[in-house]
Amino acid sequence: MDNYRSALQKMADDILSLRQHVTKLEAENSSLRRSLAMHEDVGRALFQDMDLDAMTKAEIVDRILALKQKLSSGAREMARMKDRVQKLQNELIRKNDREKDLMMLQRAHQQQQLVLRKYQAKVAKMQALEDAVKKQEKVIERMEMMLQEKMKDRFKDNSYFSGGAIGAAPGDSWSKGVYSTLLMENMRLRDELGKSCYRSPIILQQQALPDTFSNSTEKLTLITKLEKAEARIHALECQLEDSARNWGREKQDYSTRLLEQDLGFARSPSSLLLQDILLEEKERSKNEARRSPKGDLAKKVISTHQ
Template identity: 45%
Template sequence: EMNSYRQAMQKMAEDILSLRKQTSILEAENQMLRSQLTQEGVEEEPDITDRAQNLASMKQKLLLSELDRKKLRDKVQRLQNELIRKNDREKELLLLHRAQQPQAALLRRYQDKLQQMKALEETVIEKMESVLEDKLRERNEPLQNKLQGKPNVASGLPPGPTGENLPVDLYSMLLAENSRLRAELDKNRHQSAPIVLQQQALLDLLANNSDKFNLLAELERAQSRILSLESQLEDLARRWGREKQDVATRLQEKECGLRPPSNTITTDESVSDPSGGALWGSG
């Protein structure tokens, strides 16, 4: 596009030079006509009728030449104004391009950071599910032995408020929470899609010579959206870390045969209630 502008400006400059040359030629012709008129008036003494006709013809030619010169002058002025506007537009496009480069780099850096955080969150969820499956497998083995008539004295697990079904309920709640967290992660992934669309729209706006204020507004909105998503992902990561630590502590207490205090039992009962909607008694 810059090359096309330069070619157009070069062509207009050539047209201006050509028009100026034609103006000079017309002025020379006018001067020559005036000199011829003067010479004919001095050298020849035609009759009054011929002189009047020649004078009228010369005046007509002179008037036409003046009109042509005025048209050419207006055309030159119009081309000069258009050339000035093209130069100003080219400068504006260069400034927009320079201003867009750091913003685009910042946008790409934020997107890379979001991708890394999403990958880390998925890894954390997979690790949590793997740990929970291992713990459930360890709990189910002594439970199956006991149901088959083989008592397991070394297990040391205290009976919970719901009997032997407590590990299964705990695993079910954790799986439900992991499903909810995966749904939130998918939601955030779908919400991050408009950022890519905003970047493409940003490039389209620049390619289509849009207004620079709209461009800057799009950049500000994209940055605000990135910061908001980053804050949400950090909050989710911190909450998952706390929940993972809480689950590990509870499982360790159950392995050691420790009976939780009364307030903890109350909290566990509130957590195991499906209608409660809370996880581990914390937000």
């Protein structure tokens, strides 16, 4: 960039010097033209002032030769001046072309300077954003460390009241693993049930055949397998619901305890045990009420088939 600026400055200086030189040459050319015109006027005046009658033939010849010499020297000077003027004009044209190129280069340089300033501003803004992001990351890391320390302190404080139940609070991952395992088992059993349901109409259609499924023992075995699969699916669904409900209840209980600990509402261990017992009894009664209709329905189905 510095070399480019120095080259532009040098070209501008050359153009200014050439312009000054051209003005000097034009002034010299005009002075020479004036002197030539003056000499022509003097020669014409001398030729008019000559008294041809009073001059001899030799004087007239000498005067004519002198005028011819002056005329030839003036013509040579005129030709030389014309050549010089032509050269100066050509040089002026070249300098004008160079000046146009210089102006174009200056415009391009100005545009490049504007683009460069924009990019520099963008780079500065990006650098400022990167610095701000780094500062925010450091602040977030510090806040995470402080939060982890605070959570450890809370778990230590709560372990005094719950006697190790909160020590199993990181068992969220265990409950999630149990949840995923039960969900996969439920999907597998549903697929098996779908296959058995898909095959059952074929069995019913072929009951009329004499030698294939005429005996009732095979029907009873299939019905018992179906009932076992349904019972297993129902048991797994109930177990999955219970585990999910327990996990949600434990999570809500832990959050409630942490909130009460923050607000300063301390709870005694006896009240905590009593609340846990009541919740377990309530859940057990709900599960029994949920399972009883399905058991009666299964018994009715088996009795009708028998």
